[in-house]
Amino acid sequence: MAPEEIEKAVEAGMPQAVEDLKRLVAIPSVAFPGHPEVPVHEAAALTEELLRAAGLPHVERVAVEGSFPAVYGEAPAPPGAPTVLLYAHYDVQPAGDLALWKTAPFEPTQIDGALYGRGAADDKSGLITHVAALRAFQGRFPVGVKVIIEGQEEYAGERLEAFVEANPELVRADAIVVADCGNPRVGDPALTTSLRGMAAFTVEVRSLGESLHSGSFGGAAPDALAALMRMLTALHDDNGDIRVPGLNQGVFSGEGPSEEEFRATAGVLDGVSLVGSGSLADRLWASYAITVTGLDVPSVSGAINAVQAVARARVTIRIPPSGDTKTALDEVTGFLKQVAPWGVHVSFDDFTTGTGFRAEAGGPATAAIGRAMERAFGRAPREVGQGGSIPLVATLARRFPEAEILLYGAEDNDAAIHAPNERVDLAELRRVITAEALFLAEYAQTSA
Template structure:
């Protein structure tokens, strides 16, 4: 089919794909919520049925009894054609406080240019894009297609390695398209070529065996909150760069991130100064960062006038591509031990880790993707972008299938608000994403 024919077919299938996406959004497949595991099961079955209706051989599978369901689907193209694996995930983040949403989180709602709802972008739109490309081609697929839709990405993909090992032959492909990232901006497509890794640790500082009167002992005995505060303050230097020795940092692509866009997309308070040194994209993509994402300490309301004996903090550290979680944990542990003040007792517990990813995005598959993007976005040149967040499972695909070309794409844009309230899918961009993937399947055969 010509590009014009494919563009017309995308336009024709879009209303049905939109309905399928909305039906998926209505399923509350929150993998982190034990009370909604039945919804995760229902979501997997819905995905399986959608691909079965397109002529795929389908199955719902899991790594072991009691683990999250994944969907695998196959459809053959011409003999000798390349095999393309399309990845997405059907589980979603918790919606949290419904009062923060402008419309019910699991009732897809169109406002302006967007479709709002939990999973409307991350990542049920990824599923819908794969489905749409398959529907456009119908029984005239130019490639062999394998679809793999995971059910536990939002809780860390704990059994993904086992699933990849169990289904290695079924999932083996020449090209892997992972639709769980985004584009640089509305109207500007991108390939994601680097992602930071993640290390989360819980740190406890104890100074006393029990609380004591602040008047009787203040000035001699340190309280745990002061000690923890000093320890946390040691994690950054005066410029705001991470002060943990031994962590990797590297250069980033020469991409301009305008100041006004940074402030709008980050939600920065008026007058806020940025942390760290180097370009904005270096600080966001290729340098480590440290944040405190939780504290266990007495509340201000009702606080007694005593010295707090123990306090805890959760440290979330993003590590640069080229670093390893093993090195990062060792560096952070050493720093914390060396900077704990006044001989306080230090406890460190690693919560979870995820490796960073760096993709050498060169070769025929990447050329095909860039050509497809240019066509779908009417001549706009795609960029190679990094992502400051972490998708650890990409490293697992690279390790499991080292000969495959891994393309990290997606439906998100800077205002998608994935994981937050009012998550939304930009509908015009969604159509371009579908066209790009449809064109990519053709380009991979040329």
């Protein structure tokens, strides 16, 4: 198909793509413990239906040990053509506080050219990108196609990693497309070339056999909560830079957001400064970050006048692609032990890790998606990083070092993924679908 024919086919298919996305968003496919499992299986069934309707001759649900099923589809490559693996996930984050939503999270609502609802962007837009791009070819694909749609990425996605390790030939491809990223702004195309890894742990501080009356013992009894607070604040200096030895700042070669853009996107309050030093691209995509994500202490509403015997915190480390997860964990936990005051007892447990990713120098697939995006968006894509982790990407990169991995999608920084009022811009979705369809045709010619 010529590029003009592909563009017309995508445009003609957009009403169906939007309706398909609405059907997906209406299913509360939250694959977290404690949530109903039936809707997750319903989303898997609809995913299977959509991939079949896109023209793939072989589609099936495949069991993933300890997880919800993945949906797999494939079409053989024409003689001499490369094979492309397309990835997305059909599960979503929980809705959270319903009072913060302007529309019901699982009642897809179209407003001013955007579709609102949980998962509309992350990552059911990625699934629809693949479905609609494939549908444009009416079953006559220019490349070999493999599709794997995960069912539990938002919670314990490492289970698909084990599946890939056990079934490498099922997903082996010349190029791998991960449609679980996005652009800095609507209409501003980008390829994600860097992902930070992550590590998380729980730290516990004990100072007393049991909590004590603050009037009788305060002033001499060591307070576990006060000790933990001192330890956690020691992780950063007054400027917000990390004080842990060995966690050095990195450099990102691409263009990052301006401070004005970042402040607006992050909702930083007037008069509040940003933290850290170096460019925003360096801080967000190429350097370490340490965040305290939870505390186990008495709540304000339930507080009593007591010196605390025990306090716990959840700590997350974001790790640049050049960093090592185990080393970072050792450095941070060792530092916390070193700065612990008063000889309090410190222990660590509940470790979680995920490896980062940095794209290799571009090959024919990277060149093809660049040309496809430039035609679809009217401007060439730029390289960006992502502070979040996609553990599967590191597994794919390690298992298939010869494959090019392309990360993009219809999300943008204002899409409110993982937050109330998540939305996807439908014009952006059309451009991304167009780019993917153009890429499949372009890549076939490049590799011929």
